[in-house]
Amino acid sequence: MRFVLPASLAFALVIAAASSPLHAGQSAAAQAPVTFAKDVAPILQKNCQACHRPGSIAPMSLLTYEEARPWARAIRQQVVQRVMPPWYIDKNVGVQHFSNDRSLTDQEIDILARWVDAGAPLGNPADMPPPRHFPPEDTWQIGEPDVIVTLPKDVIVKAQAPDQWPDILVDPGLKEDRYIKGVQIIPTKGFTVVHHIRTSIVEPTDVTRGSGQTDDVDAIEVGEQGVFLNEYAIGKQGDVFPEGSGRLIKAGTKINFQLHLHSSGKETPANVALGLTFHPPGYVPRHVISSMTVSAPQVDLRPHTDNIRSDGYKVLARAARLLSFQPHMHNRGKAECLEAIYPNGRAEILSCAKFRFNWHINYVYADEVAPLLPKGTVLHAIMWHDNTAKNPFNPDPDAQITYGQRTVDEMSSAWLSWYYMSDEDYQREVEERRARRTRLTSTR
Template structure:
């Protein structure tokens, strides 16, 4: 008798569990589709750069395993910033939340069920309009026509184009607009000196010049509008360097991209002038033996004035692995800001949220730590080669693009005190800092 009861209750328990599981199970239409709409479809839809569409259940089903892998390894959506170190509040962070990643993984493990068709959300509408998101630009700079063959290796190269500007002016807003989004994997623009020439045309022996980083095109990005009273200086006679990564997509496509710039009125000087420069160049030439893993280099730049860092972008080439940045304050205390995994496929600018953007007193040193990995991997062209510092794509680099503006002593003190207030409130509530 006891035995029967036990068996029966066992069956009942199993049944209950199965039912509860079914009722609570994630489905594509109800749970997964909204996440894909929000975080994936900007790239994963017809005509965009990603290799497959993730719009419908039929599109998505064959990719379920691969989706689980890419989202749990935090490779998709592309971002790079290590979520376990340093500042985590950015204006442009596309990452999935932990619960979204868990949900996708559970859904895939349960066989990626479609669920109820009626639960499917309305398709997301995309603003594919040819208009500028920053308003009507005062200056439009256009890159030369570039033919992307139907099938070819990826193309990294640059073009230099005059702005036509005859006087110094301040930039209020700026937007890069690719002609054909399917083939423009990334587009970065820089302001460079008038004597810079040499369209590289895919010849990667051409020098990678410095200059001031202006703007990046990334899918779903609508341009940079500087906060009121903040701007970038664009000097008369400056040239624009268009840095492209073109990607073949099975048919021949001709691209011509544009940079649009809205200027402050003539004679206006913003309160804060914003700079973007290559900081923390390695102190020693890079020396990366064939087959080596995790070769470290360090670079330092001293800020002679107090200021605020508004954006960070690592820069390395194909052997780049990871970069961390920290501040060494005048009292020798060190604070880690961020670490980012690097992939040469993705040049991502991380823009700090205003209230946590790092501020520092005069005399602070920025410390940039880069790691290169020259072991065999999909991304490494040839792990047998020694690699050193240099300008060509096959050479290496390890610096950070930092965007910042200076503070006067009074401005720094005011912002420092304002933030102290915020911290005290948090501590009073007993929350960890």
């Protein structure tokens, strides 16, 4: 016979556990009741509302208690599993400071979980922080652009349809080489359906061009191509490159827009604008920023197989400062790490991140910890795919998948931004960091 614990007894056990001496030892702060008004609202304002507010991309608003309360269970589940907010860096290994970090601290997760466990109370409405003000998404944070590139025609997003990932190539008609100082993307139409946008620059030699089609103003569909320029995600302002640095854009370069569009229940035309500010003509920045991919040469995913690993390598011809890391895979991507193998043979993991196909996140290293890599360093990207039915983004676990451009094919890459520096600059920066670290410890 199966033993069934009576519900009343189970309840009594829970009560007993809650008042055990273990808990009595905890600080008063840890015991204080958690309320929405005092503890939860500030976290939602800081980490969630950029997306979870009316007219933004998330499925529900989390501005008020009335709106958040019905989602309490889901909020607990998603934050405890670190699915929300979308930020998938492994917190146990590698560099931990990013300039665009939107993750929650362990303490914040604990507050949200305890609020839900306590029955998700409102608390005293007088404790509510004033509502957060969000700047309109359509203002230029980088200053007035020198060039604005838009899609030649709106993309129509149907009321109900699977997500679309169109690639649209646009020729901005650049007549001279210039160095970019700042870059920003804003959705000019259909803000609610634009999940994210990635732009890349396609230099004139990158494209095989037939005769007479170079001046074609109509957008043409292309595969993934070019090198990463920047990315738009909700709540992200433009990028202004650090003093003395810039990115070269050559005459004749085209811009590839990769859009991730998500139906909102209403047919919506969407368009976006890419704004570029330039350094003065003739100015050559000391640090020229560039992007590269470190990719596995082959991807071979057998059906119903998990943790399929692939590796890519790239040798740095000169010393470099790594600025950002973005895992790039398709539906079956699972996780990715980036390792530096130094010329002396020592290897170090720089970053690891889980991968969820819904979110393409560019992790931008904070200035003071952006990896400084000596000449001859081998960058080693390690990717894992999951081709089983357990992966919610897998459309067909029976299929054998290989490398390819389409979303149904696979990729296995790290997108990296970096700039080269002279060996002297490298030495100087390494020394400066060492000195800063010494100062920090000696003043404590």
